[in-house]
Amino acid sequence: MQRDCILKVKTCDNYEKYAAISMKPAEVLDSMEVMRKKLTDxxxxxxxxxxxxxxxxxxxxQTTIGETPFKLVYGTEALIPIKVGIPTLRAELYNQNxxxxxxxxxxxxxxxNRDVAAIKQKAMKQLIERRHNKKVVPRTFSKGDLVLRRTEEPRRPSSHGKLVANWEGPFRIAKVLGMGAYQLQTLKGDSLSGNWNISSLKLYRS
Structure with a gap:
């Protein structure tokens, strides 16, 4: 019953047209997140x-390279300020020669060390790419499919404000151009000008 209710809601015309547009940010290093938070505060x-x-x-x-950027530039780890005031073996046993x-x-x-870091970075990128590709569900449309088109800013009625629908349509796929590009037409058969990328379309289920 619960699954039927969820399916019913997802295929509702208003639900589909007002559904949120996914804007997931690209992955960033944890350290960059810390930097951003500190700057914001x-x-x-x-x-x-x-x-x-x-x-x-x-x-x-850095997780991706297993080294600090400082070491890759200067060949040695930095002596951080706190270690200058606190006695350490590195300072106590210092011998110039x-x-x-x-x-x-x-x-x-x-x-x-730089070559090893570059190899580690490449391996980490490949690992992240494989993990990402496992979660990606390929999305394509065929001629005749009904789709909704993202409501771009220039076409949003200013009088509706934030209440305007995120998607408009439905439209029919008139021609598959390849490389994620499509030509659309209205349900009456009138062609829409321009080509549309798959990132601006989604399948209409109602």
Whole structure:
């Protein structure tokens, strides 16, 4: 009974025309989300926080590459400010000659570290792409199918404000052009000017 009710609602004419338009944002790094939140909270003082946030980003290990941007540029990890005031083995056991030798070795390996990071990044992108493709349901229309067309801003009646329907129609697929493009016609058979991309169309079920 519940499934029947859900199906009934989804095939209702008004439900389909006023259905929300999916605007899912692209995936972003968690660190970028933190940066955005911090800038939002800072309000008018956001410009003063940019150096601090960039430093935080550049000294944080990135999930996609397994390294910090700072190390990939300079060949070694940064000595963050808090470690300057707090005694650490790196500072306590500092030896200039040993430090020079270690630095030379790090610089010899920096290109290799960059190559490894690039491989990790590519592998991570491929993994994310495979996961995404598993969830994607291919969507195509055939000639004669009934579809709704997204109501673009220029065609929205200004008098209706936010209450205007997000979709208009239905229209019939007149011709499949390929590459996600279609020509439409009204139910009376009148052709609509222009071609329409599949991203602006959805199947009409009523």
């Amino acid at each position: 800072a309000k008018v003082e956001w410009a003063d926080l940019i150096p601090e946030i960039l430093w935080s980003y550049n000294t944080t290990i 040993h430090n020079i030798d270690t630095r030379k070795a790090e610089l010899d390996l920096v290109e290799e």
